Amino acid sequence: MRILGSVGEPINHEDYVWYRHYIGSDRTPVVDTWWQTETGMHMISPMPGVTVGKPGAAMSAVPGVFVEVVNDEAQPVPNGSGGYLVVTQPWPAMLRTIWGDDQRYVDTYWSRFPGLYFAGDGAKKDEDGDLWLLGRVDDVMNVSGHRMSTTEIESALVSHPKVAEAAVVGATDETTGQAIVAFVILRADAGEGSDDIAAELRRHVANEISSIAKPRQIMVVEELPKTRSGKIMRRLLRDIAENRELGDVTTLTDSTVMDLIKDNLASTKPGADED
Numbered sequence: 158m159r160i161l162g163s164v165g166e167p168i169n170h171e172d173y174v175w176y177r178h179y180i181g182s183d184r185t186p187v188v189d190t191w192w193q194t195e196t197g198m199h200m201i202s203p204m205p206g207v208t209v210g211k212p213g214a215a216m217s218a219v220p221g222v223f224v225e226v227v228n229d230e231a232q233p234v235p236n237g238s239g240g241y242l243v244v245t246q247p248w249p250a251m252l253r254t255i256w257g258d259d260q261r262y263v264d265t266y267w268s269r270f271p272g273l274y275f276a277g278d279g280a281k282k283d284e285d286g287d288l289w290l291l292g293r294v295d296d297v298m299n300v301s302g303h304r305m306s307t308t309e310i311e312s313a314l315v316s317h318p319k320v321a322e323a324a325v326v327g328a329t330d331e332t333t334g335q336a337i338v339a340f341v342i343l344r345a346d347a348g349e350g351s352d353d354i355a356a357e358l359r360r361h362v363a364n365e366i367s368s369i370a371k372p373r374q375i376m377v378v379e380e381l382p383k384t385r386s387g388k389i390m391r392r393l394l395r396d397i398a399e400n401r402e403l404g405d406v407t408t409l410t411d412s413t414v415m416d417l418i419k420d421n422l423a424s425t426k427p428g429a430d431e432d
Contacts (some may be wrong), residue, residue: 160205163189165387167290169312173212191215191242191290193276195266197250200224201288213312215280215288222248226280226288231270239281239291239306244274279306293391298327298335303369307391310337310372313365317358319343324381324389325372328398336373338398343377374398 161181163173168189177187187210191201201224203216210216218224223246225233234240251274255262269275279291291306298305307325314323322342330336341358355375363371382390396402 158185161185161187163187164192166389167215167292167308168213169308169315170212171312171315177212186210187212189213189215189290191278191288195252195276196244196248197252198248200244200248201290211283211287213289214283215290217286217288222246224288225273226282227270227273231273234282236282236286237284239279241270241275241294242278242280242288242290243270298337300327300335300337300369301333305337305370309366310339310362310370313362313370314339314341314358316365317361319354320358322381324391324394326391326395326398328373328395330373337370338394339372339375340378340381340394341375342379342381 158181161176163176168176168187173187173189177183177185181187186203186205188203188205189210190199192199199219200222201215201218203210203214204219208216223244225243225245226238226240227243228234228240231243252262255265266274266276277293279294281289281291283289290308292308298307307327310325311323314320314325320341321344324340326338326340327335328338339358343354354377358375359371382393384390
C-alpha cells in the first residue's frame with residue numbers, strides 16, 4: 158500500500174495512530190481529507206511526500222483551493238483559534254445550483270457569509286496555521302456559556318484504553334442550556350458496562366479537557382448508527398438523549414442498530430456528578 162485515506166468524520170489521534178501502525182505498518186502516509194459531494198473533489202488534505210502530517214489534522218487546502226476559518230463577522234481567525242470553515246474562491250468542480258431550486262442553493266451555501274461558500278463545518282487553526290476539522294457546527298454545544306466541539310470530547314473518550322469508539326451529542330438541559338451525552342463502545346477486554354466505567358470515563362474527560370467537558374450521561378452501547386459513507390447519525394442519538402421519537406433511519410447501513418442501542422440503555426444509568 159502506498160497511501161491510507163480517512164473520510165466521513167474527522168479522525169481522532171488514537172484512530173490515526175492505530176490506522177498507521179496496524180494497517181500502514183508505520184510507513185504508509187495517512188491523509189485525512191475534507192471534501193463533500195457538493196464540492197466534487199478533495200479540498201483539504203495532507204500532501205504525501207510534500208507535507209509532514211499531524212495525527213488528526215487535515216493540514217491545508219490542496220493546490221488551487223482557497224479556504225479560511227472565519228468568525229461570526231466573516232473575518233479570518235488567528236492561529237490557535239477556531240471558527241467556521243469557508244471556501245473563499247471558486248474551484249474547478251464547484252456546484253452551480255441545486256436541480257430545480259436555485260434559491261435553495263443560495264440559501265444553503267451562500268447566505269451565512271455572502272460571497273463565501275459555507276456548508277456548515279467548523280475548524281480550528283493550530284499555532285502553525287494547519288487545519289483541524291471539528292465537524293458540523295450543529296454539533297458544537299453551548300454548555301454553561303462554553304462552546305465545545307463534539308469531536309474534541311470524542312477524541313478524549315477514545316484516548317481512554319477501555320474505549321473503542323465514541324459519539325457525543327448535546328441534549329437540552331434546564332440548568333446548563335445544553336448537556337453533554339456520550340455513547341461509547343467499549344473494547345472487548347474492558348469488562349461489562351457499569352456505573353464505575355461511566356464515572357471513570359467522566360473523570361478522564363475532565364483530566365483531558367476540563368471539568369466543564371464531563372458528559373452528563375455516558376451510555377455504553379454495542380454499535381453506533383452510521384450512514385453507508387461512515388458518518389455517525391448524531392441526530393438519531395440526540396433523539397435518544399432527549400427521549401424523542403426517532404427520525405428517519407432509512408439512510409443507516411443497519412437500522413437495527415437503533416434497537417440495539419435502546420436495549421443497551423435499559424441497563425445503563427447516568428453517571429453521578431463527581432469532581
